[in-house]
Amino acid sequence: MSIKSEQQRVAAQTHIVNVAVAVIHYQEQYLLGFRSAKQHQGNRYEFVGGKIDADETDKQALIREVNEETGINIHDNTIVKLGRLHHDYSDKQVCLQVYKIELTTRQYDQHKYCQYGLEGQALTWADKDEVLAGKYPLPAANQTILTWLRLPSLITVTYALSDFDQHTDPAAAWLAYHRQHLAAQAWVYVRIKAPDSKAITKQLMQLRPDLQMIVPDDFTFDGSMLAESLLDQTASKSALTEPQVVATHLTHGDLMHWYAGAKDTSQKRPPLSSDQPIIVSCHDLDSIYAANQLAAERIQQGLPVVIGMFLSPVLATQTHPDTVPLGWIQWSALAAHADIPVIGLGGLAPDLLQDAKVQGAAAIAGIRQFLQSH
Structure with missing residues (x-):
């Protein structure tokens, strides 16, 4: 049975309404509709979309609904899946199939002054900043989408500390290099892979307070661990008490360990971060299903959501030359099973972003090609 047929069967049995959601934007401008007071979840803003008919695929419904509601034809636009969301409103259960679509300049110019839709x-x-800040109240089921939208298109991964072993002081060399070569305001997946990685990470935070950091799940902030030499006038007080951690990271092994505990109630589950969004690493279908379950449970428990999934390796890499890459065809097939935004990782460069979006990537990440040269 196909994935689509299975979704329809489950929906029919449990009276779930399948809805296609189009997060339409042009650069940093996002298109919102307004629900009338008479509608379900009325007097709220919403992303464009509507019910998926029994004979439609998600994307067919998306194209139809956007055209019917706004007159915008997105048939030839790149449609990127963000994820799937289940929500129980008590009077209605919905499953949102969420996609992100960026309009062309011509499309935006044609529709930017339209104050009313075709309905x-x-x-x-x-x-975007105002949407994320909550200026436009959205239905409860849409709150996770806002967190997903915080994910940038490009994420930089650091080198491992071992890559600097030729230096007399590898940690100092690692810090100096990344301080210089990380782009301003970049999201950075800190993958040092060394016993003193926490202390080094915290030093980088002080040197580059503009960075948005993705750190290991067991990462904790303790000002006493910072090198005294960094506690000078260049380190702001806010940076010491509010480190710029935007997500914690679960390795593939950590994720599967959590999943084993989730399936076996006799085992105590590994503790996971409860105050930050999570990004997980996946390499196969089993780990994708584990990530989907983790994402669903955190939403149900009201915890910060799983914001994305590194799915790797897409292409061959210098760091893992013996690992057979998935290739775009297999990568795309696996990504289709994810209920959260998928981040391509492995052998990629920023100029491959648009190609990656066509394959289903909400973002891409990498090391060498993502670090700025000076």
Whole structure:
């Protein structure tokens, strides 16, 4: 049975309404509709979309609904899956199939002054920062989407400390290199792979307070661990008390260990971060299913969500030359099973972003090609 047929069978049995959601944007401007007071979840803003008919695929429904509601034809646009969300409103259960679509300049210019949609609903182009800040109240099921939208298109991965072993002081060399070569405001997956990785990471935070850090799940902030030499006038007080951690990271092994505990109630589950979003690493279908379960449980428990999934390796890499890459065809097939945004990792460069989006990637990550040269 196909994935689509299985979704329809489950929906029919449990009275779940399958909905296609189009997160339409042009650069940092996002298109929102407004639900009337008479509608379910009325007097709220919403992303464009609607019910998926029994004879439609998600993307067919998405294209139809966007055209019917706004007159925008997205048939030829790149449609990137963000994820799937289940939500129980008590009076209705919905499953949102969420996709992100960026309009061309021509499409935006044609529709940016339209104040009403073709069904009479008010339309608003809203700045992304204001949407994320909650200026436009959305239905409860949409809150996870806002967290997903914080994920940038490009994520930089650090070198391992062992790559600097030729230096007299590898840690100092690692810090100096990454301080210089990480782009401003970059999201950085800190993968040092060394016993003193926490202390080194915290030193990088002080040297580059503009960075948005993805750190190991067991990472804790303790000002006493910072090198005294860093506690000078260049280190802001806020940086010492509020480190710029945007997500914690679960390795493939950590994820599967958690999943084993989830299946066996006699085992005590490994503790996971409860105050930060999580990014997981996956390499196969089993780990994707584990990530989906973790994502669903955190939403049910009201915890910060799983914001994304590194799926690797896409292509051959210098760091793992003996690992057979998935290749885009297999990578794309695996990514289709994910309920959260998928991040391509392995052998990629920033100029491959658009190609990756066509294959289903919400973002891409890498080391060498993502670090700025000076």
